[in-house]
Amino acid sequence: MVTSINAKVNVVKISSESDIVVVRKMAREASAAMGFGVTDVTRIVTAASELARNIFKYAGEGMVHWQIINKIGPSIGIELTFEDNGPGIPDISKAMTPGYSTGGGLGMGLPGAKRLMDEMEIRSEVGKGTTVIVRKWLKR
């Protein structure tokens, strides 16, 4: 069942603003194909849009890919990974505080994306880059 999902695109390279739309499209098609309902699809796509924009805004370029994940039992989920070799996040707990931004934005992207997803992991090293992984489990 899982392998039957026709994933035409599972990696998107981000190097321009218009690639954010490509990421949204990928996230929408992947999550809809997995069987997520319209509201969860919207949550996943919105979170993906924020995290992809962060890559473009802070690192200039990076990669986004997704995969299906399993946990013990019948549950499956979608995992999206956002990677860049940008400046990194000096203080992740600050970056997760609503309203905090170093990029002139509203500081809603990371905390907002976390609320929309079930799980979020951030790994970042200053000067090396940032990896953000988000997951949403399919409830059935």
Added chain:
Amino acid sequence: MTAGNVSVVKVREFLMVTIPPEPDDDTITALQEQVLQAMERYEAKGLVLDISMVDTLDSFFARTIAETSQMVSLMGGRTVIAGMQPSVAVTATQFGLTLGNALTALDVDRALDILGYGELGENHGNKY
């Protein structure tokens, strides 16, 4: 007037914009400029933003809508956001997005009611 593939249409004394399902940042930014120019050119009293086709409202889009509404307000106009999909409303709320001082309506008909279109004549627009 068009911004990318979005048209700013004048309807009576108001501007009407239908946002496409997945607008990119450039389209949204260009649209803001076009709206403000159209406000002046047509001496419009307000703006209806039809977002019924929009599947994804992220923070950039929401901020630009809030800003545009504020700018239209400074020019003496009112903005009504019409037709937000239920899934978008749920997501925007959980995400923590707000639309500034923009008014909202279930659909374009009701948006025109809010802006007073229905008061121009008995036979114009639907009354609920």
